[in-house]
Amino acid sequence: MEWEDLARELSQQTDSKIVLLVMDGVGGLPADGKSELEAARKPYLDGLARNGVCGVTDPVMMGITPGSGPSHLALFGYDPLKYQLGRGILEALGSGVEVGRNDLVARGNFATLKGGLVVDRRAGRIPTEENARICEYLNGRLPKREGVEVRVFPGKEHRFVARFTADGLADDLTDADPQKEGRPPVPTTPLAPEAAKASGIVNRFLDDVAEVLAGEAKANAALLRGFSKFPSIPTMQSLFKLRPAAVANYPMYKGLAKLLGMEVIGVGGQTADLFDALEKNWAEHDFFYVHYKRTDSTGEDGNFDAKVAAIEALDPFLPRLAALKPDVLVVTSDHSTPSALKGHSWHPNPFLLVSPTAGADDVPAFTERTCAKGLLGRFRSISAMPLMLAHALKLQKYGA
């Protein structure tokens, strides 16, 4: 019996409410002796740490730096080594492209074809606006094919997402990309018999693109990589009997949440928007995932002071969260993003849990080093969900 089977068997719907506040990438590294969390003035966050129990989490396993996909999956109780989300699906979700169960998506590049050879795999990195114009043109001119719907969605510069909708598509397909310049375009090839239909549709699309864009100076062909279907992943309703909601601003996180069956409450880019939406939708759900992005983006920028400021900017809103009196409140991160490393890292995430069923330890502040000495110890992020469900009294006893 594994965790998912246990969850299905033991979870029960109750009126208790859980809030999971993800301060994306909040864990960091010391500069001049203090990490971003140690340097920030954040009285409310530290107060929560004092009122609850703390620990640190490894998103995948010690030493592994996760992308946003696996690290969020783990926090939501899904094994990030079992469920691998294709690059195409993540690019699509990240671009705000809706993906359904009948869709096949891929990451695309516009490229330059000359004399039958791909001479520039990025079409001279055409401007993003140019890309938007070309995608619109393509969507209007691509010939209609019986039972198939194709749409392209512009990304930055030469990048786009292609979405194919039809019955019976599979994603066991090789990349349609010569990888190096000076080579002829390559069609996709099915890696399994059931992908033959998809392969035919994709290759006909590539021919159609070359025909429709023949007059373009630079972007006159398409390359496609990372074909992915909507992943077959159980919903949080089916696993945990939750009525989950996601309060988030960025497409990637909204898309991921939707994939898992959460109702997505889209919000504006202001920090207050998160808490307005939470209050407004409080009655409708029993699990709220609230995503705060700025701690990650400032870390990615390598801007220590801006990351400190991002932490301090969130802090004053926490009393609004506490005022809702959730039965379980967790504040943590999906992964660390030390500004010293300008990117995601493998360092464990500080984790705090406040609940009437949790008691309190003696952790005085919400930081990497203090949380590591908390009552919860060090654990994998996938244990966050059983822990939250347990403290919300949403899990029945295992065995007699």
Added chain:
Amino acid sequence: MEWEDLARELSQQTDSKIVLLVMDGVGGLPADGKSELEAARKPYLDGLARNGVCGVTDPVMMGITPGSGPSHLALFGYDPLKYQLGRGILEALGSGVEVGRNDLVARGNFATLKGGLVVDRRAGRIPTEENARICEYLNGRLPKREGVEVRVFPGKEHRFVARFTADGLADDLTDADPQKEGRPPVPTTPLAPEAAKASGIVNRFLDDVAEVLAGEAKANAALLRGFSKFPSIPTMQSLFKLRPAAVANYPMYKGLAKLLGMEVIGVGGQTADLFDALEKNWAEHDFFYVHYKRTDSTGEDGNFDAKVAAIEALDPFLPRLAALKPDVLVVTSDHSTPSALKGHSWHPNPFLLVSPTAGADDVPAFTERTCAKGLLGRFRSISAMPLMLAHALKLQKYGA
């Protein structure tokens, strides 16, 4: 290679002795700032914590509340997600019914049958003494069937345990229970071809019961649920080369111990009885499981003060335990039973280990919060057995 294979390969019989004292459900939650263990005066227990190394354990995994079966299995070195004990077997063990490898057991209800319909699934909750009379009557009157032995054992009110002894019985059987009143009785159905024999025997028994009890006003039929065979689980002798003994008072724990090959030393309900039995049998065994129940039952009652008193009542006996000079002494719990929750919980168990091969950490007392900072950290209960065997020098080196 998994733990069980490792254990078989590496374990060796030695003269060293291990004592595992289980203070059932001892872990709790703070009330007025202090948990039961924090409130109790227990100088000897705290002295053991100071002389040994401490940690906290998760019986199954973080967040999962276990029953007594899975949580004890884990402490004895068995994966509680691999070995699942059927309800019938636990009910039988809990009622003190002996179960052997050829036995099939089930939980039973006496019910009231009228006009071919089950009109009361609990036979009006007949008194326990009435139940005992009916079981004795049944055991005397049930017709003998070739190669089959059937016995019923009374429980509380309308409940009983049925035990079928014959060659070739299997437990893949549906419940013989209409679940709702106003329906006719349902026979059991085999879920696998090898359960056909058992199904026939059980259904004939149900008919026999109805015939023998036809004159009863209320309890004139039987319903059966949770058919279970003696689980196929390796003994502690075969896995660990131990000569194990269980010193316990309650049937459930004695039954479980027997299932794993322990010699059961039944004792009276006084705390002193545990230590008398331990001293008396000290020479005969190299592993002693000592079960102290009162910390759990007071927790289940939600009686904080009584649970504190139960801890304090055990404490003065600990010097007798230490005087035996076991090579390894572990004091821990199977699961937590906070009186605040009036039941088992998912909170980790304080764990202490005293051994000449263990050294000491700086944990000053045996409590949930102090043990969480001990040298052993946080680990799953299934690691307790390798740890005890190792400190008793009963495990050889793995690999060259």
